[in-house]
Amino acid sequence: MCLGIDVCALMATLFIWCFFPPLQWVGSPCGLHGPYIFYKAFQFHLEGKPRILSLGDFFFVRCTPKDPICIAELQLLWEERTSRQLLSSSKLYFLPEDTPQGRNSDHGEDEVIAVSEKVIVKLEDLVKWVHSDFSKWRCGLHAGPVKTEALGRNGQKEALLKYRQSTLNSGLNFKDVLKEKADLGEDEEETNVIVLSYPQYCRYRSMLKRIQDKPSSILTDQFALALGGIAVVSRNPQILYCRDTFDHPTLIENESICDEFELTCIPWIHL
Template sequence: MEPNSLKWVGSSCGLHGPYIFYKAFKFHRDGKPRILSLGDFFFVRCKPEDPICIAELQLLWEERTSKQLLSSSKLYFLPEDTPQGRTGIHGEHEVIAVSEKVIVRLEDLVKWTVPDFSGWTHCLKAEPLKPSVLRELGTNGRREALHRYRESTLTSGLNFKDVQRERAQLGQEEDGRKVLVLSYPQYCRFRSVLVRLREQPSSLLIDHTVLALGGIAALGGSTRILYCRDTFEHPALLQNESICDEFGEFGPPPIVIVAFR
């Protein structure tokens, strides 16, 4: 991470005591700017010797007294990277969540990010929409409808237009999603919709009815799809010096951000 590269993106979305909540932040890694926002899934490695896992960004806030920039994320590991290991009950596209969320400073979270995850093969890839469909989305307002759908289902209804504008200025992939972890029922519905639409035009994947049934439209690139249905205790995380347990004891509950739209 380059020095002084951390910056909040978009307006704040709530206040709670000494905490100010935000929707996204920007950083530089290997000379390239990137934005991560609430609801994003991304690949991380907690220590250099640890396996790659997936983080779901759930809270971003600043402690006004100490000026600490903090994050709370949920981590997902492949079954073989858990203490119990992979067994016959685990699915091909399954990951397991750590039971406790991890609170780390933004500078440490950036260090955890993994730019190259090409070796991650345990997933179902969602096919991107065709260029002709993308052009149609840009002219008839349906692209905006898809953004509103994602905001309402993945990020508590917060308005992300200001974040989207800055992402567009960076030329970052529009939907900001390289990987997505679904619940098991969502995953089953998604697989069902894929079968039902196998012989249909890809443009149907942005239809509101199909989205409600579990369809997912990947606006750019191939999104990696996985699912989670279980949790586990991760004792090794307790030994990670980046974990900020002192903030976890009195940290703000996730519901705080819902009241500030």
């Protein structure tokens, strides 16, 4: 008996779902405005493995195959309810030598320069930009991570994560996102690169001098954090700073950029 099923179409759909799993939001919505719903994180697959990116995360991207690797900072995630379009807004950071002006003697060894305009990209395109092989990225101050065994005492691990999220994301509650990451087997903080403002970077370098030769667990103390310490628990983290912007000459020509979805002056309605 013929059920009118297009077997070829069904097989094609199954193939796409198996090898290109759909994107999905992670955690509860964090805001509403008109037709837009805002979220804190999303899940995608990178080289066959599930991965979660959340607001405030820094990650390596390549905007086109010919472009140099740069750093993206995820700043906004939202869905347009009418079209069901999943969208993102990120800030991009390039090494000075990868900008039109090039590197000069005024640039620091740990310095990156931000693109003056944020980039609005569909999530399906953003995940194509994500670059997993950053082994050749040599720039940045290599900061020692906090030893995980030192975090298990007196609730320091939970306090560290709470502090990290509150400083990056204006106090949004990321408890549900962290649980999803844990369920996937991810570390609570897999970020291997962090971009600071120049004052933050200077405070951090000064703090490292003041607590030199102290155990890494001291980085979780409120005193060290107040001095400029950073809640870093990732492996081999690289610390950079940004103090300048530039106009990217070709980014506007990138077909993945969706300036028509740019949001301006949005009054947040927190859920």
